[in-house]
Amino acid sequence: MSESTAVRVDPSNERMLTAWNGNEGALWARRAQRFDDGVAAYRDTFFSAADIRPADNVLDVGCGAGQTTRDAARLAVDGSVLGVDLSGEMLGVARRIAGEERVPNVSFVQVDAQVHAFPEAGFDVVISRHGSMFFGTPLAAFANLAKATRPGGHLVLLTWQPFGLNEWITTFRTIFAAGREVPTSNLALSDSLETEALLTSAGYTDVRCSAVSKPMYFGQDVDDAAEFIVEQHGGRLSDLDEAARTDAVEALRADLAGHQTDRGVFYGSAAWLVEARRP
Template identity: 30%
Template sequence: MDVTRRTDEQAARWSGASGHAWVEAQAVLDELLRPYEDLLVDAVSAERGGRVLDVGCGTGSTTLAVARRLGPAGHCVGIDISEPMITAARARVEREGTPASFIHADAQEHPFEPAIFDTVISRFGVMFFSDSVRAFANIRRAVRDGGELHCIAWRGPAENPFMTTAERAAAPFLPNLPARLPDQPGQFAFADRDRVHRILKESGWTGIDIRPIDVECVLPESELVPYFTRFGPVGQVLPEVDEQTRAQVVETVRAAFDPFVHGTEVRFTGACWFIGAQA
């Protein structure tokens, strides 16, 4: 599949059902992913102030958290390909009055002003580029010399069984589940550490540091069924099936998650890379 087609597919997906699902579940997902947000906020130096770019900012939670840390001395800019998510993010910043702003665009192609940012961050926003080297080179040009990159991305599916439980359990009922292809845009596109290192090196970054982190995540049990019926491969296919099949999928998949359920909470470990580099 060529780069243009992959980019168009990502734009359609995140401005369509997937983007709207994230907006609708914004509060739940913000809490689920809060530990990762905290790691990125801690990585940004409040003393340095300056300008921060949040790549794949979604509905803006991390952008706003960093903006609050920087205070009036800095400014955080979020960029995302999803129109509904950027609209939600802009509504949040308007309500809050935090020094942040948002761009609806593809960070791979957007004509950033050269050397305008001091730091780039991303919480699960860099795995969807159709051409990762091109994307990180474009982002690099927007960062001043000596600036920093801090990203969090998922490791492989084998290390994240929670993330693949739904599709494994639903497979007998949903033969058209989209496959997760190695090194293709998607949740696990950055699973291969050596590939990530190569992407950053080829795109002009130095001082590359990629280390594993394991983060405990918590989801209310009451949100488990809405979660797996909205997101991931199952969430993409489920709206297309009849009610009987849907009921079978929901019952089977919910049972498959039992090992992660502890009373009123769903708990799992997120196996990720904490990626750092310098411009």
């Protein structure tokens, strides 16, 4: 039996399982450190809000290669942290690094957090750094997470604001559209009022979305950043001829050069810090 068929998912999440347990997850596993470095500027804000105590039991949703899981475990030194994700390959990276770094109080499970039977009221804190925006049925997913959060426990999410407020994605979408229509769709949880209503309906209270803007890192120089971005987004050029593909990559490199600093290549980004409590 393959890993994909072994994972029980809600039918609405089958497409996400195919992506994250397939090519998408393989890319993120291969480039785990770069993806973590990209959003590193959000770390302190995120964990300050999470307010993890030494004895806490923590659930990390969409944990990927496990950096936030390990960071949480170093705070919950007398507790435990469970990281869950759909990507078997990323979880393999997470387990390997946790072993190398000797973080003993973490575990990782490949499940669909929308339907997995977590221990009822089993977690003091539920966190997700950009991993909670992909549920097929968000209300069911967050109701399941609320059930797993102990009364008085809290939820902390980092989600993207609308893409129009994120310089990095609007720039890359425009360049890789190469003169075609630029995609305008946003990820879920990008509308703060909708997010507040969603989490309230799911069983949380005191929901608050705070706007946070940080520089996002893409590479040490133009060559490094271009290689990474093309690896991630270059499939959007596959239906173009060679000349058009070359032009798009050159346009990317020119834009990256304008964002080069002495610390690397950075673009502006905008996120929501979402906080909620389980009554």
